[in-house]
Each structure stands twice: as C-alpha cells, then as structure tokens.
Amino acid sequence: MNTQVNRLKKLIQANEVLASIESLVDLLPQLLRLAQDVTGAEASSIMLYNEKKNVLEFAWAMNDVLGDKAMKNLKTGFELPMGQGIAGWVADHREALNVFDAQNDDRFSKVADKKTGFVTKCILCTPIIHQGKLLGVVQVLNSIDKECFGKEDEELLESFGHLAGVALVRSELMLQRLNQQKFETQLEAAARIQKQFNPRQPELKGENLIWGSSIPAQFVGGDLYDFIPNSDGSWYIYVADVSGKGLPAALIMSALWTRIRAEALVERTPGEMLKAVNAGAYEFMNGEVFATMVLLRYFPESGKCEFALAGHPAPLLVADGKAESLERPFGLPVGILDEGDFGTSEFVLDKGESLIIVTDGVDEARAGDGEFFGEERMEKILRQGGTPRAGEKLLKAVADWRGETPPNDDTTVVEIYRA
Numbered sequence: 001m002n003t004q005v006n007r008l009k010k011l012i013q014a015n016e017v018l019a020s021i022e023s024l025v026d027l028l029p030q031l032l033r034l035a036q037d038v039t040g041a042e043a044s045s046i047m048l049y050n051e052k053k054n055v056l057e058f059a060w061a062m063n064d065v066l067g068d069k070a071m072k073n074l075k076t077g078f079e080l081p082m083g084q085g086i087a088g089w090v091a092d093h094r095e096a097l098n099v100f101d102a103q104n105d106d107r108f109s110k111v112a113d114k115k116t117g118f119v120t121k122c123i124l125c126t127p128i129i130h131q132g133k134l135l136g137v138v139q140v141l142n143s144i145d146k147e148c149f150g151k152e153d154e155e156l157l158e159s160f161g162h163l164a165g166v167a168l169v170r171s172e173l174m175l176q177r178l179n180q181q182k183f184e185t186q187l188e189a190a191a192r193i194q195k196q197f198n199p200r201q202p203e204l205k206g207e208n209l210i211w212g213s214s215i216p217a218q219f220v221g222g223d224l225y226d227f228i229p230n231s232d233g234s235w236y237i238y239v240a241d242v243s244g245k246g247l248p249a250a251l252i253m254s255a256l257w258t259r260i261r262a263e264a265l266v267e268r269t270p271g272e273m274l275k276a277v278n279a280g281a282y283e284f285m286n287g288e289v290f291a292t293m294v295l296l297r298y299f300p301e302s303g304k305c306e307f308a309l310a311g312h313p314a315p316l317l318v319a320d321g322k323a324e325s326l327e328r329p330f331g332l333p334v335g336i337l338d339e340g341d342f343g344t345s346e347f348v349l350d351k352g353e354s355l356i357i358v359t360d361g362v363d364e365a366r367a368g369d370g371e372f373f374g375e376e377r378m379e380k381i382l383r384q385g386g387t388p389r390a391g392e393k394l395l396k397a398v399a400d401w402r403g404e405t406p407p408n409d410d411t412t413v414v415e416i417y418r419a
Contacts, residue, residue: 041140085109130165221410222249271344285335361411391415
C-alpha cells in the first residue's frame with residue numbers, strides 16, 4: 001500500500017515538474033527520469049513520431065546501468081519503422097504493451113541492445129497521444145525490485161503517457177511562440193533597415209516641395225521611391241512597385257534600389273535610364289517577378305519634367321481644382337524582358353501645380369466591407385485638397401477609408417509641388 005501511495009505521489013510530482021518545463025531539450029531527460037522513478041525501472045527511452053517519414057525517432061534514452069555515455073548511439077540517427085519492434089507495435093496499435101520476456105518475443109527488436117550492450121529482459125511501453133494524435137512512445141526496461149512490470153506499473157505509465165503528451169504539446173507550442181517572436185524581431189529589424197532606403201526630403205527654395213511616403217502592408221514591402229540629385233541641379237524622382245508583398249518583394253526592392261542608384265551616375269533621359277535599369281534588373285528578376293515604375297527628371301528652376309513609365313499608372317497633375325492623369329508614354333514593367341524600349345515625355349510643371357505619383361495600394365485600398373478606395377475617390381480627394389501637400393492629404397484620406405482594416409497592399413505617394 002505504501003509503495004502504491006509513493007508512486008502516486010511521484011506521479012503528482014511529475015505533473016508539477018513537467019508543467020514548469022518549457023524547453024524540449026530540458027523536458028525529455030526529465031520525462032525519462034520521472035518515468036523510471038514512477039515505475040522503478042533500470043532504463044527508459046522516448047521515441048517521437050515523425051509524421052512525414054512515418055517512423056519513430058529516438059529522442060532520448062536513459063540507463064542507470066550503463067550510464068549516459070553508452071546511450072549516445074541511440075540519441076543520434078536511430079529510426080524505427082511503424083510496426084517494427086515493441087515500440088513500433090505500440091505506436092501502430094496505439095495501445096500499451098507489457099512484455100515479460102523480451103528476448104523471446106517475436107516483436108522485440110534487438111538492434112538497440114546490440115548498439116549499447118544492454119540486455120533487455122522486460123519492457124513496458126505506452127503510446128503518447130494527445131487529442132487523438134500520436135506524438136510518440138515512452139518505454140521503461142527491466143524492473144529493479146521485481147521480475148517484471150505489473151498491472152499497477154501499466155496504469156501508472158499510461159497515466160504518465162498522458163502527462164507526457166500534454167508536456168510535449170506545451171513545449172512545442174512554446175517553441176513555436178519563441179520562433180515566432182524571433183521571426184518578428186528579425187522582421188522589425190528588416191523594417192528599420194528598409195526605412196533607410198527612403199530618402200530625405202530635398203531642401204528646395206521657398207515653398208517648392210519634393211515629398212514622399214511609403215507604408216508597407218506588412219513589416220517590409222516592395223514599394224520604393226527615391227530622390228537623386230544630378231550635377232545640373234535636376235533631380236531623378238521615381239516610384240517603383242515590385243510585384244508581391246512582404247519579405248520576397250522587399251529583397252527584390254533592395255536590389256532594384258541599388259541598380260537604379262548605379263545607373264543614375266550616368267545622367268541621361270528617363271527613357272534611356274529605364275532601359276538600362278531594365279537590362280540590369282532582368283539579371284535578378286529573370287521574368288519571374290517584375291516592377292512597375294515612374295521615373296522623372298525634374299528641373300526645379302524651370303519646372304521642366306521629363307518622365308518615362310514602365311507599366312505604372314501615369315502621374316496625376318493637380319491644379320486649379322483639377323486632377324488629371326498625364327498621357328502615358330509606352331513601357332513594359334521592368335524585369336519582364338531582357339530588352340525593352342521606354343519612351344520619354346516632357347511637360348512643364350507650372351507654379352501652383354502639384355504632380356502626384358502613387359502605387360496601386362492607394363486606389364486599391366479596401367475598407368472593412370471590401371470596397372475599393374478607387375480612382376474616382378482618389379481624384380476627388382486631390383481636387384478638393386488643393387496644393388501643396390496634396391499627397392499627405394491623400395494618404396490621410398486612404399487611412400481614414402481603411403479604418404481598422406489591415407492594409408492589403410503597400411501604399412506609396414510622392415508629390416512634386418512648384419511654388
């Protein structure tokens with residue numbers, strides 16, 4: 001009676017110990033030590049079920065006779081097919097098994113004994129199941145104080161198996177949570193790095209303005225804009241939208257940023273520059289991804305603008321209560337073909353006018369009911385908002401429209417205003 005009470009106490013203690021362990025590395029040896037204590041066994045092992053390979057894999061083994069050193073062979077690379085050996089039979093049938101004479105049982109596999117030199121006399125093995133899902137098996141070998149394991153030991157180890165299942169699931173959930181936290185930390189770092197790609201607002205005379213803002217739908221995104229000064233006082237100003245969202249788009253975006261900066265060293269028309277950018281970008285895009293672009297060369301003193309498009313929505317000219325799209329010069333998105341021609345158009349930005357460039361995250365922004373912000377609403381906001389700072393007003397209107405609904409795409413707005 002006292003023996004049974006002591007074992008029940010150990011089972012309760014096991015529950016308390018397992019509930020406090022979060023790491024799988026710390027959990028497995030504790031599981032086996034507790035299993036041996038509860039059943040009074042010489043050795044124990046735990047095998048976890050690999051669902052993809054449909055095998056049991058030795059996760060940990062403990063042996064008070066041979067010591068841990070002799071058990072290392074079992075801890076690395078030892079697999080047991082379902083149905084093979086006592087453990088495989090238990091996993092396959094999902095029921096406990098008490099073997100009194102292991103060496104003469106046809107189901108017993110002698111591979112582990114040969115690896116370690118241990119002689120298995122009797123085995124008590126039980127499946128570890130949580131909410132109907134097989135997680136593995138735990139087995140104890142060779143009873144210390146009696147010839148073989150009894151009914152009481154079976155009941156105790158089965159109870160222990162339930163505790164082990166809960167502990168394993170809890171440990172796995174904690175690991176997933178930690179991995180998620182690490183991943184989010186890395187994404188936050190990536191977001192901080194990506195913000196460094198956003199240029200500083202140029203300091204122009206008077207109220208003249210070159211301004212931009214980009215808000216990724218996730219931590220990082222594929223929208224890109226930049227302001228690059230030229231030796232003659234003009235500026236390259238562009239907006240690019242890489243296909244896709246998130247980290248893959250952000251990686252392409254960073255490569256594209258580097259390529260454009262390199263090509264900007266040779267000052268030429270926007271069409272010629274887009275042709276060079278496309279040729280370089282195709283090397284890492286290979287037609288599998290692409291980017292739409294608007295590229296301008298703006299001369300602040302005269303208001304002259306040269307611009308080229310690569311499959312991107314045309315810029316909007318905002319003036320005198322109007323918001324109208326400029327005529328589009330031809331150009332396919334960057335990265336689709338290794339060669340391409342891009343036309344260059346020219347106009348003059350008069351005083352009091354703004355030029356607005358957006359990505360499709362603006363007009364395709366969705367409210368909670370799924371309705372798009374739309375081009376008509378975008379143009380209406382620009383007409384009513386007036387100049388300057390039309391771009392900021394547009395971004396605020398999109399945010400108000402979206403409300404608490406998470407962004408469905410990266411959102412970028414660039415404005416050029418001439419006072």
